[in-house]
Amino acid sequence: MTPLLSVSDLRVGFGRKPHANEVVRGVSFDLADGETLAIVGESGSGKSVTALSINRLIDFGGGCITGGAMKLKRADGSVFDLMTATEPQLTGIRGAEIGMIFQEPMTSLNPVLTIGSQIEESFRLHRGLTGRQATAAAKDALDRVRIPDAARRLKYTPNQLSGGMLQRVMIAIALACNPRLLIADEPTTALDVTVQAQIMALLAELKRQTGMSMIFITHDIGLVAGIADKVMVMQNGQAVEQGELNQILDKAQHPYTQHLLQDVPHFANGSATRADGQRDKGASTEPALKVDNLVVRFPLKSSFFSRASGAVHAVDGVDFDLMPGETLAIVGESGSGKSTTARAVLGLVRSTRGSFSVGVRKASAQQSALPVQMVFQNPYASLNPRLSIETILAEPVIATGGRVNIKTRARMAGLLERVGLPKNSLERYPHEFSGGQRQRLCIARALMLNPSVVVLDEAVSALDVSVQAKVLELLVDLQREFGLAYLFISHDMAVVERIAHRIAVIYAGQIVEIGDATSVLSTPQHSYTKKLIAAVPTIDRRHEHFELDTRQVPSLVRPQGYEPAPARWEQFGPDHRARAEA
């Protein structure tokens, strides 16, 4: 039987000399009807370029297919040569026989058109529907991706929907004309973990219903276990290994596949937590950071002069303490208030109420009077591209009124060496460093003032998985060496498991569960924590699907003067408590 899609020796290059500058170098695979192939690799591996080459969108992205063959079996059984097809022929294939969804749902939909008209467009282009028929078809397409209240939502523009909803809309568009092949390019990377579980469940269900084939591109090998039949692992533009799902996950041959499976953080339900630096229960040490009943509210006003009609309760009564040398991970989804908590601790947003005491006890005598420093998520955006590394590292010193002298320079050099960067880095500029190196620079910058507490806001989220592991190692080493206390903000349970001593789960601005990392991850008590942990993809759960759930995140907008009910806590162990649920 001829495969649905057959790709052999695909080569793709970029720039003026595509032959000399190839990023995909001889990739071959076959995809049968109804089969799902997962392409796994890190950034720069060529996985997305391969995907974009299949429907020849790469032509518009500055790429050029330099060699190979790609054949698609069409619905009528004829074979279509994707390589030699003209642009008008390809527009007839795209959307009709090959659908595609992308990583970033927020930017992948046209901001000025309603989602209804964007879905209708597919029906107009390939089915010739117009007017009411097209609208009705668009509504059915939205129903199919389980968007509640579809008829009304058709009139929405993308800015009125959440990321998860927008990705559903993207899926509705891609599947509008029942394509026989769906290419999903990191469709859940930009989404929260529970939303990711929903999208994965939706894709699996639609695949069952329609019998389509799928190419699923991801950097997260944990994610492929739930959906793929076959796996192809890519590195530096080449497929280093491919085969059946179980064969790849259980009997990986290539060292890179083994590395992805073993060296990279995978979630292990609390069995991979840290053994070092646990809180000393007997000694009564003073915390490095103590937060009492922190409340951050943003008043909502319709205009400058009118009175506030309500408030967004971003953080609503958060308490925790953080010991020297300890990591407290704050986990939660976007909009839960975890970043606002971090920003309030740093004084970047003003807290409405609550108190902090910072640096109550210093881990060592040299620690400075400015105890809290921060490392941000995006290492590309948080270093000023016009400043040399020397200036960047001197900045915190200058900002606090210090002088750049021999001691400062010695500290710069020492820290650079300590975070594993070459000695000559000082004269260089941020663009000369890779993402992982930049994050090391950000860490060095945060340590310049010798803080006692470092706030790490999604500090490894933007990094590739194997780089992630190395940066985490570095953070653990630095923590031991300097006795640093980390406030580690993250949505990634696997990462949190590797670095946290204690975990606080935050939901709708409130901590719902807090305690010892092993205890929280292995025996979660609050229903939200359970849901969060159940949604984490792991390589052990194969072809296991999630229940579809269309509930929305609760609104944090409260009427003026609203106060949450006082929390009732239930104790589940020496250091593990959860909020009692109604």
Add this chain to the structure above:
Amino acid sequence: MNYLMRRLATFPLVLLGVSILVFVAIRMVPGDSITAMLGTEAGLLTPAQRDSLAAYFGIDQPWFVQYWRWIGGILHGNLGISVTYGRPVLDVIIERFPLTLELAVLSMIIALAVGMPAGIFAATHNEKLSDLGVRMVAMIGQSTPSFVLGLLIIYTLSAGFGVLPAMGEFAPLWQDPLRNLSQLILPAITLGFAFAASVTRISRSAMLDVLSDDYVRTARSKGASARSVIWRHALPNALIPVVTLSGIEFGYLLGGAVIVEQIYALPGLGRMVLDAIQQRDYALVQGAVLFIAFNFMIVNLLVDLAYVALDPRIRLGEP
């Protein structure tokens, strides 16, 4: 609606500021209405004659009294009397304004009709020879002074083809449309050329930005044709900077185009203001500047409303 009211409520404040500025500025220019009118002969006036003339022009009082009188008049709908024309300032402005407005509208039509397609064409042929050609012409258009272009056009037509631009008494549009258009088309082209060059450049760069956006890729993945990608998906997103630029340029043109009016001998606002300044016709200068400022504010308001129509993410009245 609420927003519109609040915007309109700011107009008087801005106009008050403009009125003070222009009132003070024009009085800082050396000389006065009397010397401007009589030239060197002003030196022959006896003090009594001079005082009587000053009282006639209303410049015998201290400046704040003059300002107070002027503002009081405006509140009653009276912008004062022009000393050069001997008629109410508002009448003089209203007589000149249609030509300026028509010229501005014609230039904008030319600019958008030529500039946008050229910009889109250049963007879709990025880095090809045709793109370079368009960019070169646009660069020339932006850097050629309007008097050079205006004279060039007149010279080419008269020397090359023996055709002269229609001169003589200006014919308003509603009296003799054909003659009116034949008088205005060359000035409009002269003004529109530089305007079109700016529009070309900005629509090219806006289009280039938009064409690499994710949603354009999505549109292509749906099977949209190249034409639909450009007109339906990319263009509406690329329009905002074009509208911004066109609004600013149009606002300037409503203030009159001194050089082009001079070259083609057109009685527009620009020449009127220039003459009024030379004549120290204080009332006319002040009135005209207020009028121009008011027009500019209206254009800005329309531009902001256009943003809202173009992009659902923009909400009125939000900071």
